Amino acid sequence: MKISVNSEPREITGATLADALDELGFPGAALATALNGAFVPRIDRGATLLKEGDRLEVLAPMQGG
Amino acid sequence: MRVYDVDLTSRLLLGTAQYPSPAILTEAIRVSGCEVITVSLRRETADGSGAGFWDTLSETGARILPNTAGCHSGQEAVTTAHMAREVFGTNWIKLEVIGHGDSLQPDVFGLVEAARILCAEGFAVFPYTTDDLVVGDKLLAAGCEVLMPWGAPIGSGQGLRNPDALRSMRAHFPDTPLIVDAGIGRPSDACQAMELGVDAVLLNTAVAKAGNPVTMARAMADAINAGRAGWDAGPMERRDMAVPSTPVLGLAGLT
Numbered sequence: 001m002k003i004s005v006n007s008e009p010r011e012i013t014g015a016t017l018a019d020a021l022d023e024l025g026f027p028g029a030a031l032a033t034a035l036n037g038a039f040v041p042r043i044d045r046g047a048t049l050l051k052e053g054d055r056l057e058v059l060a061p062m063q064g065g
Numbered sequence: 066m067r068v069y070d071v072d073l074t075s076r077l078l079l080g081t082a083q084y085p086s087p088a089i090l091t092e093a094i095r096v097s098g099c100e101v102i103t104v105s106l107r108r109e110t111a112d113g114s115g116a117g118f119w120d121t122l123s124e125t126g127a128r129i130l131p132n133t134a135g136c137h138s139g140q141e142a143v144t145t146a147h148m149a150r151e152v153f154g155t156n157w158i159k160l161e162v163i164g165h166g167d168s169l170q171p172d173v174f175g176l177v178e179a180a181r182i183l184c185a186e187g188f189a190v191f192p193y194t195t196d197d198l199v200v201g202d203k204l205l206a207a208g209c210e211v212l213m214p215w216g217a218p219i220g221s222g223q224g225l226r227n228p229d230a231l232r233s234m235r236a237h238f239p240d241t242p243l244i245v246d247a248g249i250g251r252p253s254d255a256c257q258a259m260e261l262g263v264d265a266v267l268l269n270t271a272v273a274k275a276g277n278p279v280t281m282a283r284a285m286a287d288a289i290n291a292g293r294a295g296w297d298a299g300p301m302e303r304r305d306m307a308v309p310s311t312p313v314l315g316l317a318g319l320t
Contacts, residue, residue: 006109025111026109031115032151034148059106061105061152064081065132065134065269
């Protein structure tokens with residue numbers, strides 16, 4: 001299915017958010033996810049089903065002031 | 066200084082953005098004795114830039130104060146805070162809700178609402194706010210135990226635009242930790258803030274964009290210590306006219 005990952009269109013086969021993260025191959029474990037604007041805790045990623053057109057945000061630590 | 070039941074020795078908090086290199090950032094933190102650094106969450110890239118930065122942060126040993134920089138609504142800030150708590154493993158959050166694009170002035174209405182939500186959820190909220198006393202009262206009523214008034218717009222380096230307002234905040238909130246956040250440009254600005262009785266200073270660009278960030282980090286720490294000592298010592302009152310400091314009694318008659 002086609003979803004948006006950090007505003008980039010991506011084709012994924014995994015059914016859950018956890019599957020999608022594996023598939024997308026982000027390095028590092030310090031990641032937080034939001035689906036369609038709502039925070040999805042790490043513990044819920046395996047039970048969160050994705051659907052066509054979902055907007056996934058994958059955030060990581062970054063320099064800030 | 067004690068904030069949210071944590072004792073801090075250093076009264077300098079540093080932002081982590083815009084340094085020439087991670088090594089210079091790490092060295093600036095080290096030489097300044099800074100114990101709290103603020104960091105953001107941004108979209109992770111395919112090459113894992115966030116993962117690399119996380120390693121740099123961990124090596125500093127500093128306490129992490131995640132921020133919600135760039136959020137323009139309370140709802141965005143609350144969601145970002147939830148994500149930051151998971152990534153950084155801390156309930157501390159520097160709450161920014163920006164209300165004005167040019168000045169990056171806080172949206173104090175969204176700020177108070179977001180603070181109320183996050184405090185109720187157990188976050189230790191550090192609100193980036195204006196120097197408005199009424200907003201400060203509402204933030205404390207929402208559950209905040211520290212206030213972070215601006216000195217001048219973020220990244221402007223203008224120094225304290227309204228020292229009288231900060232003096233009023235000190236008088237109005239005698240028992241609340243006050244951290245001047247944003248607008249500091251030079252060590253004298255940081256020193257002035259501390260002389261007004263604020264408890265600490267948070268700055269970023271003034272160090273990161275200095276010709277020598279490491280030397281500037283040390284200068285800021287020294288200025289903050291000097292300003293605090295000046296506040297503790299109790300400065301003299303200003304006078305309108307000169308008053309001779311050398312005794313007049315015993316002055317030789319040489320005319």
